[in-house]
Amino acid sequence: MAYTEMLNILIHDSGLTVKQIAEKCGENGVNITSAYISKLRNDTKNTAPSDNVSRAIAKACGAKYEECLIVEAYLDKSPKIINDFFNQYKKMVVPITMGVLENKITTQQQKELEKAVENLPMSQFIFELVKENMATKITKEYGTGHIKAVQKGEDFNITQEIKQNLGLSISDDGMSPQIRKGDLVQIEYKPIDELKTGDVVCIGKTKNKGKVFARKIVISDNKKAITLMPINNEYTCETVNINDIIIFGKALRVTTEIK
Numbered sequence: 001m002a003y004t005e006m007l008n009i010l011i012h013d014s015g016l017t018v019k020q021i022a023e024k025c026g027e028n029g030v031n032i033t034s035a036y037i038s039k040l041r042n043d044t045k046n047t048a049p050s051d052n053v054s055r056a057i058a059k060a061c062g063a064k065y066e067e068c069l070i071v072e073a074y075l076d077k078s079p080k081i082i083n084d085f086f087n088q089y090k091k092m093v094v095p096i097t098m099g100v101l102e103n104k105i106t107t108q109q110q111k112e113l114e115k116a117v118e119n120l121p122m123s124q125f126i127f128e129l130v131k132e133n134m135a136t137k138i139t140k141e142y143g144t145g146h147i148k149a150v151q152k153g154e155d156f157n158i159t160q161e162i163k164q165n166l167g168l169s170i171s172d173d174g175m176s177p178q179i180r181k182g183d184l185v186q187i188e189y190k191p192i193d194e195l196k197t198g199d200v201v202c203i204g205k206t207k208n209k210g211k212v213f214a215r216k217i218v219i220s221d222n223k224k225a226i227t228l229m230p231i232n233n234e235y236t237c238e239t240v241n242i243n244d245i246i247i248f249g250k251a252l253r254v255t256t257e258i259k
Helices: 003-014 018-027 032-043 052-058 068-077 080-101 108-117 121-132 134-142
Strands: 146-152 157-163 183-188 198-203 214-219 224-228 237-240 244-254
Touching: 003 068, 003 157, 018 032, 052 068, 052 134, 052 146, 068 080, 068 183, 080 121, 121 224, 183 198
Parallel strands: none
Antiparallel strands: 146 157, 183 244, 198 214, 198 244, 214 224, 224 237
């Protein structure tokens, strides 16, 4: 996507006039005129301004990533192989996502996903790609299974490691004999609002970083506390503050790891 296209999208989505954007830029120490912004919007040669101006405009427009215009400007000037690389990478997102979601989305939803990825500005795609999120946090701290997909181009190969929940390894026998220590539990990601008392969930505790526990839960009325109930009599119930645990999701099925 050309710099001018990205700029026009930001301005349109902001709902602001170029005069208002220029004023906001001035408030942030970058003095430009509305006429200059209009010139950038209609620049057929795709000439980008300085990084400071691009950042100020994006910030004034309320862009999710303030450096998005800067990245678009550099992509415009980059060699074709760089743009080909990122375009190939974008094409991998849909099949990778389909592999993770398995059969959980419809054909229509798949088409909408393909269209959304296709229309996603390259700068936003890059920022989303490197953004730290809960999925990567869980992967780094607790670990999940993974598979790999390889996309080949004329001058390069792209290997994408797909982080997929093939099973969270349970750290104790609190739910034995139903779920034993070392068993792999597949889960369905659910926020607390979608969980109910009696569900068996997989959780992590802030004081036991790196370990995963399976427990039946009792949710308090205000949803600020949860009672974790084992079925193994050697373990005791405990009530914890919701901020002291990470709820990975509801347990669906259990497998035993092959040694």
